[in-house]
Amino acid sequence: ATNADIEHVGVQRLAVHGHDGLARSLVPAHTLGDGDTVFALTTGEVATEPHDLTTLGLMAMLTVERAVVRSVELAEGLAGVPSAREWREGSDKRG
Numbered sequence: 490a491t492n493a494d495i496e497h498v499g500v501q502r503l504a505v506h507g508h509d510g511l512a513r514s515l516v517p518a519h520t521l522g523d524g525d526t527v528f529a530l531t532t533g534e535v536a537t538e539p540h541d542l543t544t545l546g547l548m549a550m551l552t553v554e555r556a557v558v559r560s561v562e563l564a565e566g567l568a569g570v571p572s573a574r575e576w577r578e579g580s581d582k583r584g
Contacts, residue, residue: 491545492534499542503529506546510553527553 491503507527512518519525529549537545564572571579 490530490532492532493537493541493545494533494535495531495537495542495545500529500531502542503545503549506549507553510550510555511557513550514554514557 495503504527507529508519508525511525511527515525517523561573564574566572566575
């Protein structure tokens with residue numbers, strides 16, 4: 490979400506850039522069965538220039554990428570399946 494005053498097409502572009510953040514943090518990404526979905530929205534409160542969309546797109550991509558990585562780092566195991574952190578810690582103990 491942003492407070493930038495951008496048109497509908499620009500908001501769609503932000504969602505596309507957010508999807509790029511998924512591709513930078515997940516492999517494989519954008520497969521037919523994974524359901525990857527990114528939503529973008531704006532409150533339209535702050536006037537922007539057309540070139541600001543490039544910066545906003547980069548920020549969207551980096552924000553999604555960081556969110557995915559952070560969620561993996563902070564996740565806990567479930568139903569006997571270890572999280573990435575738990576698996577890594579177990580690997581360190583096994584040598």
